[in-house]
Amino acid sequence: xxxxxxxDGALMSExxxxxxxxxxxxxxxxGEASVQVKKLLRQLDVAPELIRRISIAMYxxxxxxVIHAHGGDADVFIAEDEVTIRLRDDGPGIPDVEKAMSEGYxxxxxxxxxxxxxxxxxxxxxxxxxxxxxxxxxxGKGTTITMVFRF
Numbered sequence: 143x144x145x146x147x148x149x150d151g152a153l154m155s156e157x158x159x160x161x162x163x164x165x166x167x168x169x170x171x172x173g174e175a176s177v178q179v180k181k182l183l184r185q186l187d188v189a190p191e192l193i194r195r196i197s198i199a200m201y202x203x204x205x206x207x208v209i210h211a212h213g214g215d216a217d218v219f220i221a222e223d224e225v226t227i228r229l230r231d232d233g234p235g236i237p238d239v240e241k242a243m244s245e246g247y248x249x250x251x252x253x254x255x256x257x258x259x260x261x262x263x264x265x266x267x268x269x270x271x272x273x274x275x276x277x278x279x280x281x282g283k284g285t286t287i288t289m290v291f292r293f
Contacts, residue, residue: 157219157220157221157226158182158219158220158221159217159218159219159220160178160179160182160217160218160220161215161216161217161218162174162175162178162215162216162217162218163213163215164204164207164208164213164214164215164216164229164231165208165213166207166208166211166212166213166214167212167213168208169208169257169259172201172204172205172208173201173204173205174204175200175204175216175218176196176197176200176201176204177197179196179197179200179218179227180193180196180197182218182220183196183220183225186220188225188293189293192225192291192293195271195272195291196225196227196271196291198267198271199227199267199268199271199272199289199291200216200218200227200229200289202263202264202265202267202268203216203227203229203264203268203287203289204216204229205259205264206264206265207229207231207233209250209254209259209260210231210233210234210249210250211231211232211233211234211284211285212231212233213231214229214230214231214232214233214284215229215230215231216228216229216230217230222293223292223293224273224290224291224292224293225290225291226288226289226290226291227288227289227291228286228287228288229285229286229287229288229289230284230285230286231284231285231286232283232284233284233285234281234282235279235280235281235282235283235284235285236277236279236281236285237281239277239279242265243265243266243269244262244266245262245263245266246261246262246263247262248260248261248262250262265277268287268289271291272289272290272291273290273291273292274288274289274290275287275288275289275290276288276289
């Protein structure tokens with residue numbers, strides 16, 4: 143994690159911006175960014191229920207980047223009235239976003255499912271726990287997911 147802007151730790155009119163690289167080669171490191179964001183939000187006295195929603199949605203996004211795209215990056219913007227998370231990868235893209243949003247639909251390979259991942263709940267959970275979800279995906283180019291969580 144590296145802060146992309148300087149701050150005294152208080153919510154300000156300028157959003158705080160943090161950048162995270164998501165390693166796509168190691169399941170054990172998946173979720174590190176969401177853990178760091180959780181800690182930051184606690185330090186900022188964000189409501190526990192909102193922290194829970196953000197943590198779940200961001201973790202699901204990180205896992206998806208590891209499973210499907212060999213990693214990517216996450217940018218987290220914390221403003222006075224909302225948290226915006228932008229997840230980007232250069233993976234294969236999502237051929238049918240509507241189908242991918244269906245609970246239980248998964249393209250995860252069997253070896254990933256054997257590890258307990260790939261149940262087809264990642265994108266549905268990201269939508270469920272965010273106030274707004276936008277998916278921009280180009281097959282062969284990658285995917286950008288933007289989630290907004292309002293205070």
